[in-house]
Amino acid sequence: MSYEDQAKFWEGYLQEPQVVSYVTDIQGGRVVGFVTGGPKLQGAEKYRGEITALYVRETFQRKGIGKKLMFLAVKALKDHNLRPIIIWALKESPYRVFYEKLGGTLVDETLRAFGDQKYPIVAYSWQNLDDLYKILLKEILARANSR
Ligand SMILES: CC(C)(COP(=O)(O)OP(=O)(O)OC[C@H]1O[C@@H](n2cnc3c(N)ncnc32)[C@H](O)[C@@H]1OP(=O)(O)O)[C@@H](O)C(=O)NCCC(=O)NCCS
Helix, strand or coil: CCHHHHHHHHHHHCCCCCCEEEECCEECCEECEEEEEEECCCCCCCCCEEEEEEEECHHHCCCCHHHHHHHHHHHHHHHCCCCCEEEEEECCCCCHHHHHHCCCEEEEEEEEEECCEEEEEEEEEECCHHHHHHHHHHHHHHHHHCC
């Protein structure tokens, strides 16, 4: 997909009624982190929801922001009854550990085109969204209480 096609796709996607999007603080004119989720874009029929993007700027990572953003998206997907959910990550990504530590199960693998190149991507899922919600809440509270 070209940059223009991607921009057009995301513009339409973000306006869909069940799609949610949260953005953290903006510091120095730059967004620190964001998450989007909604009805599944890619994956087997049984998955109904998908977290489609989750990013935290590198210098702000490992401070609990990713879990807070994911918690907000999971809550919204739960409220829309979009479950089970799926999340795709680059197979080579060192950040896969984030999903593994939250109990995600590896459920799929395929190729996705980024520009002219295709890269392997893998999917994680949580059969029980209520469990993921509770895990995230526990992690967020534990961090808050340790301050
Ligand atoms: C994945 C990502 C969103 C996590 O954001 P974050 O703000 O760092 O997340 P949190 O601080 O809430 O949690 C990080 C958790 O990941 C795990 N983790 C991350 N790096 C780790 C490492 N090197 N070793 C062990 N565990 C690690 C830990 O469980 C860690 O929790 P802890 O710090 O309490 O031990 C962020 O790293 C990111 O944006 N990465 C680049 C983009 C990306 O890959 N996005 C996902 C693809 S869709």
